Amino acid sequence: MTIKTVGVIGAGTMGSGIAQVFAQAGFSVLLVDVATPMLDRARTTIARSLDKFVEKGKLSAADRDGSLGRLRVATSVDELVAADYAVEAIVEDADAKRALFASLDAIAKPEVILSSNTSSISITSLGAATKRPDKVLGMHFMNPVPLMPLVEMIRGHATSDESMQIASGLCARLGKTPVEAADYPGFIANRILMPMINEAIYAVMEGVGTPQAIDAVMKLGMNHPMGPLTLADFIGLDVCLAILTVLHDGLGDPKYRPCPLLRRMVAAGQLGRKSGQGFYTY
């Protein structure tokens, strides 16, 4: 099947970026979210990002307009009957994702691959919520999607070689590099990144350093482009907590225990950049 229309479900930080890169690569994109304000925000974010590419001379004004013209938004997943490929990017919650995969399975054409942008949740369990587990896989984009070259590709227990090949081919059309990881909690990226972020939060809680000091040590001393607490705010503290919970539950090692300070900040609605307050104020 030729893939022309891509459905992206979830219009938050990641879904808007994923919708943008598919539209830029010439696909028709249908971006679905339960919340209309998120769809409005995604349109604005995408338009701003495309404008920046035009200002930097990396995109022509005609290609920007073409990309925006290929983007449609909707509040019902029923619209995905028109999709040839799907990328799920809703909240990092296993039950919510499984329920969505069951609905997508009932709506999408039988040959359509259903991929998930999950940071940590089992692809095998998402596949098991459908009658097409051979066509369910992880396609884990990095934030910000328009700028980051990696896509971590996750093969579930039943994912077919053909599905993996089709999805990797799509990455190439987006100008991204696919790297395969096994279906383990947190895969490669977050198995390594999240314990570092969690440790940085423990260091704040225990008074080892201020957020500014901790970020400065990791930037200037370890040559990281961004300190771990700035990065946590950028990812979203709720997303970090959800991923750490999957690592802790799935790997059973106390070293992955989410820091109590992270739990408190999320409970207080301090989610990082997207809420205006995290380790820094925005």
Ligand SMILES: NC(=O)c1ccc[n+]([C@@H]2O[C@H](COP(=O)([O-])OP(=O)(O)OC[C@H]3O[C@@H](n4cnc5c(N)ncnc54)[C@H](O)[C@@H]3O)[C@@H](O)[C@H]2O)c1
């Ligand atoms: N934030 C990051 O840096 C990052 C990086 C890589 C992967 N991810 C993963 O991407 C996914 C999305 O993360 P995010 O940061 O974009 O989250 P977000 O909170 O910014 O956005 C989630 C969106 O999903 C929508 N949503 C929730 N339930 C829905 C449903 N049933 N149907 C349709 N829309 C629904 C919400 O309204 C919201 O707009 C998660 O699985 C996360 O782990 C996040």
